[in-house]
Structure formats: structure tokens, C-alpha cells
Amino acid sequence: MKILVLDTIHGGKTLAEYLKRAGHVVDTVDVYRGRDGSVSEDEAAGKVYDLIAAPVHLDPDYRLLNTGTDVISHHEAVAVAASVPEDTLLIEITGARGKTTTAHALLHLMEKDGCGILHTSKGTVRYPEKDLIFKRSITPATLVEVLSAAAGEKECRWIIAEESVGVTGLGDLGVLTSGTDYPIANGKKSALDEKIRLLKGCKKILLAPGVEADIPGAYYSDDIVVVEDDVCRFGYAGIKGEFSNKLLTVEGYKEALMTAAAAGCILGKDPSGLGSFSALEGRLSYSTRDGKGIIDNSNSGANRKTALTASAYAHRFSPGQEQVLVIGIEAENICEGFPDDEIAGAISDIMPYAAVVVSKDPENVRKIIPPGIEFETASSLEEGAEKAMKYGTNRIIILSVKTWR
Numbered sequence: 001m002k003i004l005v006l007d008t009i010h011g012g013k014t015l016a017e018y019l020k021r022a023g024h025v026v027d028t029v030d031v032y033r034g035r036d037g038s039v040s041e042d043e044a045a046g047k048v049y050d051l052i053a054a055p056v057h058l059d060p061d062y063r064l065l066n067t068g069t070d071v072i073s074h075h076e077a078v079a080v081a082a083s084v085p086e087d088t089l090l091i092e093i094t095g096a097r098g099k100t101t102t103a104h105a106l107l108h109l110m111e112k113d114g115c116g117i118l119h120t121s122k123g124t125v126r127y128p129e130k131d132l133i134f135k136r137s138i139t140p141a142t143l144v145e146v147l148s149a150a151a152g153e154k155e156c157r158w159i160i161a162e163e164s165v166g167v168t169g170l171g172d173l174g175v176l177t178s179g180t181d182y183p184i185a186n187g188k189k190s191a192l193d194e195k196i197r198l199l200k201g202c203k204k205i206l207l208a209p210g211v212e213a214d215i216p217g218a219y220y221s222d223d224i225v226v227v228e229d230d231v232c233r234f235g236y237a238g239i240k241g242e243f244s245n246k247l248l249t250v251e252g253y254k255e256a257l258m259t260a261a262a263a264g265c266i267l268g269k270d271p272s273g274l275g276s277f278s279a280l281e282g283r284l285s286y287s288t289r290d291g292k293g294i295i296d297n298s299n300s301g302a303n304r305k306t307a308l309t310a311s312a313y314a315h316r317f318s319p320g321q322e323q324v325l326v327i328g329i330e331a332e333n334i335c336e337g338f339p340d341d342e343i344a345g346a347i348s349d350i351m352p353y354a355a356v357v358v359s360k361d362p363e364n365v366r367k368i369i370p371p372g373i374e375f376e377t378a379s380s381l382e383e384g385a386e387k388a389m390k391y392g393t394n395r396i397i398i399l400s401v402k403t404w405r
Contacts, residue, residue, distance in 0.1 A: 001050040004029065005077070006064060008036045010055050011141025015074055018081040018144040019053075031058060053077035055139075056165050056194045059186040075140040075198050078168040082147045089158040091263070092167035092202060094195050095177030097301040098256050099138075099162045101283050102177050102208070105260035106160050108277045109269050116158035119146045121300045121404055122280075126153075137404075138164045166194050169201020173266065177259060179211040206266060208259040221262040227254060232274070236265035243275035250284060251309050282399075284313055292389060293318055293396040298326075298381050302402040303338055307346040310398050322395045325350055326384035328358030328365075330403035338402040340364040346400070347373065354391055356384040358401050 001024050005016045008030045016026045016038075029044050030036040039047075044064055052064065052071045065071055072080075084090045091106060093099050100120045107118050111127055118125050123135040124146060133149050136142045143161055150156040165184065167174045176199055181192035196213050199205050205218040209225075225234045230249050233242040243261075247253035257274055264271035279285045282299040295317065297310035307327055314323055327346060329338035344365045347355045354374035357365050362377040369375070374391075378384035381401040388397045 001025070001080075002048070003027075003077075003080075004044055004047075004049045004052045004064070004069075005074075006052065006054040006058060006062075007031050007074075009033070010057075011074060011137065011139035012053075012055070013141075014144060015053065015077055015081060015141040018141075018148070019077070022081050024080070029064065031062065031064075051080075053080075056189070056191075056198075057184040060188055061186075073140070073166065073194075073198065075163070075166045075168045076201075078140050078143050078147075079170055082144045084147060084159070084170050085151045085153075085156055088150055088156050089173075089267070090171045091158070091160045091173045091175065092169075092171035093160070093162050093175045093177060094165065094167050094199070095175075095208065096180035096182065096191070097303070097306070098177035098208065098252060098259075100299065100301070101253060101256035101280060102175060102259050103160050103162045104280055105256050105274060105277055106263055108274055109260060109264045109271060110158050110160060112273075113269075114157040115153060115155050116160070117146060117150055117153075117156060118160050119143070120160075120162040122282075124149070138162050140164070140166065140168055143168055143170075165191055166198035167202060169198055171202040173204045173206060173263060174199040174202030175206045175208070175259060175263060176211055176213065177208045177255070179207075179213060204266060206259065206263055209255050219262065219266055221259050224262040224265050225258045227258060232257060232261055232271075234261050234265055234271055236262070237268070239265045239268070239270055241270065241272050243272045245275050245277060247277065247279060247284075250313055252306060253279070253284070284310060286317060290389065291393045293321075294385075294399065295396065296399045298399045298401040298403055300402065300404055302329075302400050304342045304346040304349070307398070307400040308349055310400050311350045311352075314396050314398055318396045322353040323350065324354045324356070324388045324391045324395050324397045325352040325400065326356045326358070326378070326381070326388050326398065327400045328362070328378075328384070328402070330358055330381050330401050341368065344368045352398070353395055354388070356387050358384050 005028045019026045027039045028037040124133045184191045224236045261271035295314045347369045356376045
């Protein structure tokens with residue numbers, strides 16, 4: 001086929017490369033900058049293609065999407081460029097939040113099943129060796145590279161893949177970790193609608209607790225697992241039991257552990273082992289430095305709600321201690337963003353002793369937070385953490401910056 005791939009920034013180059021390897025003739029257009037494609041927009045408009053591949057976030061009124069040629073998403077184009085190795089189980093995970101934690105909770109169950117690959121925003125790692133294969137974004141095009149890496153293994157039994165704004169539909173199990181919605185494609189499309197549409201291509205679909213999407217045939221975690229305090233009870237198709245984990249009392253971890261437990265049941269695996277699952281770096285992990293306690297909750301899913309969760313967790317961890325909050329957004333290429341009014345809202349809700357804000361224009365935040373809070377700015381998570389260290393040993397530091405790690 002002759003295929004046009006739109007958008008070279010968000011994985012389009014990689015996708016085009018693998019489509020060529022699969023035997024297709026491929027052009028690319030850099031729709032956002034106009035300088036990095038193999039052809040210009042005008043040149044592409046004058047050609048005839050069999051198929052156009054476009055990211056889900058591209059404005060549907062963009063002229064090359066309205067030529068009469070069939071259009072598929074970058075996610076769906078992955079299936080044109082590659083396939084899942086035979087006898088390899090693929091679990092695809094998407095959602096506005098909770099993807100990485102859910103993926104690692106599932107890893108906790110899948111590790112026992114031999115060789116596999118975990119692909120998340122934290123990196124792409126081969127197990128059981130724990131060798132880093134590469135560190136890329138979680139755009140759908142990157143899954144082509146993951147599938148290629150799996151095909152190069154002697155025996156890759158499983159792949160757990162975190163993906164942004166949807167899935168490829170190649171998965172044996174597709175997981176939606178959150179029902180949170182936000183506008184994409186110049187405000188003309190719903191991110192949640194796109195995720196649901198793409199999930200329907202998977203063989204089985206699992207929805208996390210609280211997700212109320214109406215998907216025929218989907219499994220609902222709430223129907224398989226129930227949590228009371230720090231105990232999770234599960235029951236499905238003859239797999240029945242329970243496990244205890246203190247992280248079940250923490251919002252975010254609770255949903256991820258419930259979803260992983262439900263997925264385990266669907267896949268025929270006893271999820272009791274999740275009792276030994278521990279917090280991930282950047283996901284409410286605790287450490288000390290120079291006598292100061294640090295709750296690290298900086299990750300690509302950080303937002304107002306997760307900042308409040310981190311603050312509540314810090315109160316349980318160190319009751320009575322004042323808090324120093326490092327908050328904001330470091331990476332501008334994260335789809336969900338962290339607007340200044342939401343940063344300010346989190347600060348106002350938490351009322352820390354001091355706030356160190358990472359933002360393009362931190363003065364916007366300063367103007368709308370309550371008076372009396374010590375206020376500083378930083379250009380990065382690292383700089384913010386350093387500035388927070390000066391506030392004394394009788395305070396606990398919370399890191400809640402939206403960033404890729």
C-alpha cells in the first residue's frame with residue numbers, strides 16, 4: 001500500500017520506518033512544524049494514497065484528513081506495521097492516570113511466567129534479567145519497537161505495554177485505568193471516547209474501579225474484586241482468595257491493585273502475590289535525605305488529585321509535621337497537562353508551609369494562592385527538590401511535579 005503518515009513528532013517517523021520494513025511505500029508530513037517530513041503538506045495533497053495514518057490528537061478538520069482516503073490512527077497503524085509474536089500474551093494499558101502503577105502491579109504477577117517485556121513511561125525492560133532495552137515515550141508507535149524487540153527474543157511469553165490516549169487493539173487484554181476525560185484534537189474530540197473506541201479491538205477489555213464506560217462484553221474490576229481497608233478479596237472463574245497490602249488504603253494504588261487483581265483472575269492467575277507489591281519510585285515512595293523525609297509522587301500522571309493524595313499520605317506517614325510542596329509541570333509534551341489554576345488549587349487545598357512551583361509562568365500561580373504560604377519557583381523537579389531541602393528537618397517534603405521519569 002501507499003501510506004501517508006501525518007505527524008513526525010509523536011512517533012510518526014518510527015511508525016513510517018516500520019511500515020516501510022513491512023513492504024509499504026510511505027510518505028510523512030510534519031503537520032505541526034512543516035519541516036521534518038519526507039514531503040510537504042502541499043505535495044501530499046497532490047498525491048493519491050491508499051491509507052492515511054494520523055495521531056488521535058490531530059484536528060479532524062486538518063485538510064489532509066478530508067481527501068476521501070481512508071484514515072486510521074497511529075495506534076491502529078501499528079497493526080499494519082507489526083504483529084505480536086506467536087505465543088506471546090500482550091496486555092495493553094491506557095487511561096488518564098494509573099497506567100504505570102497498574103502495569104507494574106501486573107508485572108508483579110507476570111514475572112513468574114518466564115521471559116517478558118515491560119514497557120512503561122519509566123522505560124522498556126526485559127525480564128527476568130531486568131535489562132533496560134531502551135527508554136522511549138509511550139506513543140503508540142513505540143509499541144512497534146517493543147514488538148520488534150520481543151520478536152528478537154528466544155521466548156517472550158508476555159508483554160505489558162503502557163500507551164497514551166488509546167491502544168493498538170492487538171492486545172489479548174486491553175485495560176482502561178481511568179474514566180477521566182479531557183478534550184483533544186483542538187477541542188473537537190474526547191480522549192475517553194477515543195480510548196474506548198480503540199479498546200474495542202482487543203480480545204478482552206477490563207475497566208478499572210469506578211470507570212462506568214458502557215463497552216459490550218467488557219469486564220468490570222468492581223465485579224471481580226472488593227476492598228475493605230487494606231484487604232482485597234477476589235473471586236472469578238474458580239479463582240478465589242484475598243491479600244492484604246497497606247497500599248490499598250492509598251487512592252491510586254488501591255485502584256491499580258484492584259485492576260491488576262481482576263486482570264490476574266481474567267488471565268487465570270492467582271493475584272494473592274500482590275500482597276507483597278511495594279510503592280514505585282515517583283509514586284508515593286518514601287525516602288530520607290539529610291534527615292528530611294521525602295514523599296516522591298512526581299510522575300507523568302501527577303495532577304491536583306494526586307497531589308492531595310500525596311499530602312494525605314504524608315500526614316499519615318508523619319502526623320503533625322508541616323509540609324513543603326514541590327508542584328507543577330516539567331514536561332510540556334504530556335497530553336493531560338497540569339494547568340496553573342489546578343496547581344494553585346492543589347496548593348490552596350493542601351496549605352503547605354512552603355510551595356516550590358515548577359511552571360512556565362509561576363507568577364500566575366502566586367497570584368491566586370492564599371497568603372501566608374512561603375513561595376518559590378524552580379525550572380525543574382530536581383531544582384525544586386533542592387530548594388525544598390532548606391526548610392528544616394521538622395518538615396516533610398512532597399514532590400508532585402508532572403514529568404517523564
